[in-house]
Amino acid sequence: MMKLHWSPRSPFVRKVMVAAHELGLADRIRTVRTVAAMLKPAQDLMPDNPLAKIPTLVLEDGTVLYDSIVIVEYLDSLAGHRLIPREGTTRFTELRRHALGNGFLDLLILWRNERDKPAPLPALLDAFKLKTDAVLPAIEKEIEAVAAAPLGIAQITFAIAGAYMDFRFPDLGWRERCPRFDDWQRGFAARPSMRATEIVDA
């Protein structure tokens, strides 16, 4: 069994788990609950990953892999390269779209951390809002091309970003602002891989 440092609410962990389900590898991964918060680094995780970030995957031979896209590519290589095209334009388009969805998740997490501080910096909150106001229309514009492509890590990441906004940023109103993204995301969220990894509020 592989061991995955895991939490039920991390969108980056969810990306790995959705990929594992889609690839038929979920039953080869044992998840270990790891609480890795910005303010409270997970000290028990640091021997495997000194950055104290999840997801972190430990293979049977002890090899450690991170970050999430490296883990996804590794799992994909075990299952015949079905989520990331191996080369050419389709590969770099898939990886650039993943970087958009993943960078958006990074932004949302930093925004949430700042927002929840005793004294958030207003200029920083403004900057996160400004970027989000650029990212949402960009995703809305591209989502039909994303939806038309084969199942891959870009689709998985955008679908998770939508669910993450529902969970942590309900006031953004992303579903009203991005009707095509909303419609596509609702369909994707019905996949067994997404249902099996739904965000749980503890």
Next chain:
Amino acid sequence: MMKLHWSPRSPFVRKVMVAAHELGLADRIRTVRTVAAMLKPAQDLMPDNPLAKIPTLVLEDGTVLYDSIVIVEYLDSLAGHRLIPREGTTRFTELRRHALGNGFLDLLILWRNERDKPAPLPALLDAFKLKTDAVLPAIEKEIEAVAAAPLGIAQITFAIAGAYMDFRFPDLGWRERCPRFDDWQRGFAARPSMRATEIVDA
């Protein structure tokens, strides 16, 4: 010509430029100075990259690529895959080592942003210090294996992380704390690719 949204002090931009020099592609890239700060998103960059992050590469046909590792892999694919092994254990080891160096750079940049705020959150500064105190020994422990591997994106990223600490975190004393990393980094920093991309304080 490809166009690269660039700044002289971003370590992620530097990673792309060192890779371009090592691959003999630097003269096919036109750099465009872009000021992308956490508090001041670069609005002129957003049409190419709504996350407003550098580096962002625009190909001759208008295709946009980000983030930095996607750009590096693209350039590497143009030059015969010399900086990232194409498959197998060596690929995932190279990518995991890159993720360590790159995640450390992410951490240092967030640390600097917090440190420079009017009212930094002490618990957050403590968390950055705790992680850095785990990352530095991890790099020191692994640097001989990294140095023994062929030139690749892991070496480039660790060398840039060292230079970035000299520039932004001189008080860390990383060279005293990590004598093997120090020694190796001094040698790597003498490469023409590193000399051509030295961090300039404006």
